[in-house]
Amino acid sequence: MPLIDVRGVTHAYGDGQARRLVLRDVSVTLSEQRIGVIGANGSGKSTFVRLLNGLVLPAEGTVSVHGLDTRKHGREVRKRVGFCFTDPDAQIVMPTVAEDVAFGLRRRGLGKAEVAARVRATLDSYGLADHADHPAHLLSGGQKQLLALSSVLVTEPDVLVLDEPTTLLDLRNAAVVQRVVRDLPHQVVLVTHHLDLLDGFDRVLVFDEARLVYDGQPDAAVAFYRELMAREVLG
Amino acid sequence: MSSLGLYIPGGSPLHRMRAGTKLVLMLLAGAGSVLLDHPWQAAAAVAVALLGYAVARLSWRVALRQVRPLLWIVGFVAVFHTVVNGWERAVVFVGMIVSLVLLAGLVTLTTRTTDMVDAVVHGLRPLRRVGVHPERVGLLMALGIRSVPVVVGLAEEVRDAQRARGLTASPRAFAVPLIVRSLRHADALGDALVARGVDD
Numbered sequence: 001m002p003l004i005d006v007r008g009v010t011h012a013y014g015d016g017q018a019r020r021l022v023l024r025d026v027s028v029t030l031s032e033q034r035i036g037v038i039g040a041n042g043s044g045k046s047t048f049v050r051l052l053n054g055l056v057l058p059a060e061g062t063v064s065v066h067g068l069d070t071r072k073h074g075r076e077v078r079k080r081v082g083f084c085f086t087d088p089d090a091q092i093v094m095p096t097v098a099e100d101v102a103f104g105l106r107r108r109g110l111g112k113a114e115v116a117a118r119v120r121a122t123l124d125s126y127g128l129a130d131h132a133d134h135p136a137h138l139l140s141g142g143q144k145q146l147l148a149l150s151s152v153l154v155t156e157p158d159v160l161v162l163d164e165p166t167t168l169l170d171l172r173n174a175a176v177v178q179r180v181v182r183d184l185p186h187q188v189v190l191v192t193h194h195l196d197l198l199d200g201f202d203r204v205l206v207f208d209e210a211r212l213v214y215d216g217q218p219d220a221a222v223a224f225y226r227e228l229m230a231r232e233v234l235g
Numbered sequence: 236m237s238s239l240g241l242y243i244p245g246g247s248p249l250h251r252m253r254a255g256t257k258l259v260l261m262l263l264a265g266a267g268s269v270l271l272d273h274p275w276q277a278a279a280a281v282a283v284a285l286l287g288y289a290v291a292r293l294s295w296r297v298a299l300r301q302v303r304p305l306l307w308i309v310g311f312v313a314v315f316h317t318v319v320n321g322w323e324r325a326v327v328f329v330g331m332i333v334s335l336v337l338l339a340g341l342v343t344l345t346t347r348t349t350d351m352v353d354a355v356v357h358g359l360r361p362l363r364r365v366g367v368h369p370e371r372v373g374l375l376m377a378l379g380i381r382s383v384p385v386v387v388g389l390a391e392e393v394r395d396a397q398r399a400r401g402l403t404a405s406p407r408a409f410a411v412p413l414i415v416r417s418l419r420h421a422d423a424l425g426d427a428l429v430a431r432g433v434d435d
Binding site for chain 2: 075087094137
């Protein structure tokens with residue numbers, strides 16, 4: 001498995017009085033295959049995963065994937081770390097299904113025949129082959145999220161980061177995405193509010209108020225998180 | 236909405252024609268349209284465009300859908316020219332607009348976006364010397380086509396939210412959230428493009 005190393009990371013958005021600290025002195029090394037990230041809204045978990053492929057560069061500290069620093073080797077890191085966002089509509093950049101899956105491959109300069117073959121194989125794998133020439137905006141929510149996943153996976157990253165991929169989906173579509181993610185051979189870092197998605201995960205990180213407050217087995221981490229939230233709500 | 240300017244798969248001669256050829260023919264038609272001078276010429280231009288739909292095996296409903304959004308403009312042009320210049324000029328101008336819109340629709344309906352983008356990128360390559368980035372222009376074009384249904388969807392959501400809160404038709408209450416949500420979408424799209432390696 002790839003080794004993700006986050007060392008002494010502190011990050012804030014804005015300046016002066018508007019400065020908002022979103023991560024405070026986070027250090028962690030991730031080598032497991034299935035890693036969950038949970039926490040309340042605004043706890044810093046989305047910023048944390050955005051560090052992993054260089055979408056966010058830390059104000060202090062370093063992040064590296066397989067020894068590649070995201071600050072110095074952003075391009076290489078992004079080739080190895082695929083990223084899937086919450087809202088697939090904001091991630092699908094081409095008008096039709098097949099064109100969107102082909103998008104990342106075409107930018108890597110692959111030949112037309114190879115692009116077509118890989119697109120076909122990927123659409124077959126994720127049940128989208130019948131929709132290849134359909135406009136992406138006419139797909140259902142679950143199909144759009146599968147398309148977003150396919151478009152990332154077709155480029156064969158080593159690591160897949162998913163930032164709340166089921167938040168906008170109904171139970172059926174969330175289960176489809178869960179099954180796809182469960183069967184992936186990749187290293188997966190999953191941010192979620194749906195705690196049952198973490199069944200079978202190797203490790204779960206809990207964030208609260210910009211800090212990594214728990215790091216351990218899923219059952220213990222989820223119990224810790226539930227207790228933390230109950231304490232914060234009930235006072 | 237579903238077939239407004241979006242590719243419909245097919246195997247007709249127009250589907251098989253190179254995207255660059257279709258774009259050049261479209262440009263020539265646009266330039267040549269200023270030569271239309273008589274009502275029969277305008278009618279012939281519309282007939283040729285409709286013949287194109289028949290050749291592409293697209294139904295008349297699809298053709299109608301391309302011009303339906305223009306009905307208000309066409310109506311205004313028709314009335315204005317009838318009053319100011321007479322009915323012959325009105326027919327010429329309306330025929331010019333309708334035939335060009337039908338032809339533009341025909342090009343996008345029979346051409347994959349990627350093929351169109353490739354043709355534009357290829358055509359703009361000589362301009363690289365003066366600082367134009369053809370790939371970026373092509374990407375901009377693809378994103379423009381992709382964003383139309385997204386913004387329409389956002390507008391529908393804003394309108395539904397307005398109705399749910401009992402607000403009457405207020406341009407400000409409609410425009411402000413639509414602009415804010417469109418900008419947020421653009422921001423998220425920017426992140427997605429970076430994540431997919433566009434800026435590397």
